Amino acid sequence: MRRWPIAGVWWFVAGVWWLAAAGDGPEPRRPHFTDIASKSNFAYRTDNNFTGRKYFPQTMCGGVAAFDYDNDGRMDLFFTNGAKLPEMEKSDPRFYNCLLHNRGDGTFEDVTARAGVLGEDLGFSFGVAAGDYDNDGFEDLFVCNAGRNVLYHNNGNGTFTNVTERSGIGGKPKDVISVAAAWFDYDNDGKLDLIVSNYTEWTPRTDKICASNGREYYCHPKVYTNVAHRLYHNLGNGRFEDVTEASGFGKELGKGMGIAIADFNGDGYMDVFVANDTVRNFLFINQKNGTFKESGYEWGVAFDESGNAGSSMGADAKDYDNDGWPDIFYNNLKGQIWGLFHNIGGKYMSYASGVSRVSRLSVRSSGWSNGFVDYNNDGWKDLYSANGEIDNMGEISRQPDTMFENVDGKEFRDVSSQLGADFSHAGFQRGSAFVDLNNDGFMDLVVTSLDEKPRILMNSADNGNHWLLVETIGRRSNRDGVGAVLKLTTGSGRTLYNHVTTSDGFMSSSDKRVHFGLGTEKAIASLEIRWPSGIVQTLKKVRADRILTVTEPAP
Amino acid sequence: MCLAMILLAPGVGAQQPQAGDADSAIRAYRAYLDAHPESVEARSNLGAALARAGRYEEAIAEYDQALSKSPENPALLLNLGLAYYKTGRPAEAAAQFERAASLAPQFKDQVTLLLASCYNSLGRYKQAIALLSPFEAPKSADQAFDYLYGTALIGDGQDAAGAAVIDRILSRGDSAEARLLRSTLKMRANDHDGAQADVEKAIALNERLPGAHARLGELLLGVGDAERARTAFGQELALDPDQFTANLNMGVLAKQDQEYAAARHYFERALKTRPNDPGVRYQLANVDLATGNAEQARKALEALIGESPDFAEAHASLATVYYRLGRSADGDRERAIAQKLIDQRDAAVAGGKPR
DSSP states (O other): OOOOTTHHHHHHHHHHHHHHHHTTTTOOOOOOEEEOGGGSBOOOOBOOOOSSSOOGGGGSOOOEEEEOTTOSSSOEEEEOOOOBTTTTBOOSGGGOOEEEEEOSSSOEEEOHHHHTOOOTTOOEEEEEEEEOTTOSSSOEEEEEEESOOEEEEEOSSSOEEEOHHHHTOOOOOTTEEEEEEEEEOTTOSSSOEEEEEEEEEOOTTTOOOEEETTEEEOOOGGGSOOEEOEEEEEEETTEEEEOHHHHTGGGOEEOEEEEEEEOTTSSSSOEEEEEEBSSOOEEEEEOSSSOEEEOHHHHTOSSOTTSOOOBOOOEEEEOTTOSSSOEEEEOOOTTSOOEEEEEETTTEEEEOTTTTTHHHHHTTOOEEEEEEEOTTOSSSOEEEEEEOOSSSOSTTOSBOOEEEEEETTTEEEEOGGGSOTTTTOOBOEEEEEEEOTTSSSSOEEEEEEBTSOOEEEEEOOOSOOEEEEEEEEOSSSOTTOTTOEEEEEETTSOEEEEEOOOBOBSSEEOOOSEEEEEETOOEEEEEEEEOTTSOEEEEEEEESSEEEEEEOOOO | OHHHHHHTOTTGGGGSOSSSOHHHHHHHHHHHHHHOTTOHHHHHHHHHHHHHTTOHHHHHHHHHHHHHHOTTOHHHHHHHHHHHHHTTOHHHHHHHHHHHHHHOGGGHHHHHHHHHHHHHHHTOHHHHHHHHGGGTTTTTTOHHHHHHHHHHHHHTTOHHHHHHHHHHHHTTSOOHHHHHHHHHHHHHTTOHHHHHHHHHHHHHHOTTOTTHHHHHHHHHHHTTOHHHHHHHHHHHHHHOTTOHHHHHHHHHHHHHTTOHHHHHHHHHHHHHHSTTOHHHHHHHHHHHHHTTOHHHHHHHHHHHHHHOTTOHHHHHHHHHHHHHTTOHHHHHHHHHHHHHHHHHHHHHOOOOSOO
16 A cells, blocks of 8 residues: 655554554444645635635635646545625635645645646636546646636646637536536436536625524525526536436526435436425436436435435435445435435435434534445445534534444444544635545545645554445546446455445536545456446456446447 | 422312322222212212323323313313323323313413413424413513513514513523523524534423433434434433434434334334324325335335325435335335425525535
C-alpha cells in the first residue's frame, strides 16, 4: 500500500489508537481519519457571507467534487463558495470557488486561477457535479448557482472553458436556485445527460425575514415555492437540450436537495431519486422511452413511515446488504429520522431505519451531505453523514459528523467517536466527497463546514483489509462508465455489488472509481460488469489491492 | 390534584359501603346478592366496595348489572362514570357523567370538574370551556378549577385567556400545574428552553403531576433526544398506564424502531383513552401496512378517510396501499387527493417558526 511521507506523527498516533482499541476486546480494528488540510497552502474557506442578516440560501454553501482533472492518476478537489449578499456577487476573492491539484505528497496546490474556474462572474454557488460529458477523457464540471448555472469544459491542458452559453445547459426559469446535479446517461446513448436539483425561486429582493422573540432565524422552506428539477439531454457535439417537460420531470414540483442515481428496478436504465426538503421525495423511474414516472408513492419512499415529508437533505443509492439491489439512504434534521430504505427485489422499498437501528442512531443529528461508504474495507457499506444545524441558535448547533458502521448488512452501530479527533470536529458541516486521495484503497473524506477551511480527512488505512478500485472506461457506453453495475465475487464466494456514479450526498461529487472493500480476502474469483450499453463483461481471478482499469469491450 | 379531591367529595361517598374493610364488605354484599339477586342497592354497594378496593373492572360489571334494572339511577351512573374515569376511559366516563347530570341536576356540581377533566383528556376543549366558564367567578380561588379551565383554554388555542388563568394560579404561589400549563404556551411560542425549564420545575414540585412527564417527553423528542423522551414517557405511563400522549409517542417510537407489536400495544392503549382518535388509527393502519397486512390497512384507512376526508397523510398512505395491492387507478386518485391537500396546507403556512 502506498502512503504519503507524512506518516511520522500519524503512525505514532495510530499506534496509540490501536493499543486503546485492542483493549476493547472483540471490537474490529478500525481505521481513523486525520485532517491534512493545514499542510497545504490555499485560501479557500466556505464563506456564506453571514453577517447577522439571515438570507435563505446561506445555509447551503460549500459543495465539493473529487475528480482527476489532469489525468495524473491522483484525485483533485474542487470547492464551491458563496457570494457577497445581497449583491449576490463574488466581489471578493474570499468568495471564489477553488480547485486544488493533488501533488501526491499529501499536499494540494491551489490552481483555481490558472485553471480558469474562480467563478468570479458567478453568484452564490452551491453544488458541483464532475463528469466527462463529451467523452474526451477529461472530467468536466457543472456548478449549480443562485443565478445562472455554469458548465466548464475541461480543455485537457489544466484549464477549463466556460461553455454554458453554447452548450444550451444554462437555461432555467428565472430566479430558480439550483443546488445539486448529477451526470448520468438516461437513454443509454453513450453520452452523459444531466439532472439538476432545484430548490426554489429566490433572490435577495424576495428574501423573507423570519423572527421569533426578536431573533431572526432562517425561514422555514414552506414560505418559498416548490419548483421542478431539470433534465438536460446530451445531444452530442457539446450541445444539450432541456427535456424537463418532455421527460415528465416538469410535472413534479419540489424543493430538491441531494440526488441519487441507480437502476432501482434492474431494467438496465438509470433511475433518479431526489431528496426534497419538507416536500415528499421523488423517485423517477425511467420508462426507457425518454420519459420518467415519479413513483415515490408506489415504491414507498415519498415519505417516512408515518407519512411525513421530512427535511430530506443528502441522498445516496447503493446496495448496503449486497443482495444485488441498490437501496436508498437520505438524511434530514435533528428530531427526524434518517431514511434507510431497503430495495425489495426491484419492486418497492421497505423502510429499514428501525430494524437497522438508524432511527435510534440518527435522531440527534442534522445531516447534510451523506452517503454509503465502506470506510473500513470490510465489504459492507457504512453510512456517513456531514452534520450541523441549519441555524446557529442552539447550544449544540455545531455538530460532529457521524459514521454508522454496517454490521453484516443488517444493522448499523455508531462508531463516530472512534474515528479520531479530526473526524469528530464539530461544525456546520455541509458538503462531502468520498475519494481515495492517496490511492491506498481506503476511502478518504473531504468535508466542508461553514466559515471554515475544508477538512481533508485521510483514512489511516491500517486495519489490514483488502480492496479493489475499478476505473471503468466506456466505449459504446459513456466514457466514464456511469451506470455500469459491478458484481464482485470473492474467492470464498461472497458477492459484493456497486455501480459507477459520482453523485452522492448533497452538493457534492465523489470519486468515480468503484470501490470494493474485501475484508480479509485477497482473492477475487470474478468481477462482472454490466455496462449501460448492455454488454456484460466478466473478468476472472482478479488480483486485489490495486486500481484496476477496465475498458468496455468493443461491440 | 383535582381527581383525588373530587373522589373524596361529600355525597359520592353516600353510595359506598358504610363500614368495615372493602373485602369483608364485598363478601357481605355478594352473600346478600346470592339470596337477593334483584337488589339494585346491594349491587350498587358491591360495585362501590369493589371500586374502593381498586377492582374497577368488576365494579363496572356490577354497576352495569344494576343499571340494567334501574337505568335512570343517577347515583349509579355517577359511580359507573367514576369507575370508568379511574380506568382511563374518559369517553365512557363522560357519557355516564353527562347522563347523571341530566337526570339529577343536584349532581351537576359534583360532575362538572370530572366531566371537564374527561373533556380535556379527550381533546374536547370547547366542551370543557362551555362547561367551566359559567363557574369562573365563583370558583376563581379553586386550584383544581383553574387548572382544568386553563388546560381547556390553552388546548383550544386561547392563549391569552389561558395565560391569565396561569397568572391567577401563580398569584397564590408556585404551582406544578401552572408550570405545566405555561410550558404549553412556551412550546407554542417556540420557546423550547423555557418550556422545558417550566415542565422540569413542575416535575420538581410534583413528580406525580399527570401529563408532566409526557410533556417533557414531547419536548425532548422535539430536540431529538429520543432516549430521554422514552424514559419520560415511561415515567408517565408508570403513573398512568392510559395516558394518551405517552402511549401515542411510545407507539410512534416503537414504530420507528420497527417494533410493531409494541407499537400496536401502545396505540391500542391510546385508543382506549381517545376512542376513534384519527391520528392513532392512522398510525395503526401504518403498522398494518408495514407488517404486510395491506388489506387490513386499506380497510382502516378507507374508514378513516370516510370520517376525516381532509387527512392528507391518510390519503397518501392509502395511495401506497392501493399501489401495493395492484390498484393503480385508485392509487393515482388518492395520490392526487393527498397532493392537493398537502399543497393547500403548505399554502396556508406563513413560516412562523424555526425548523
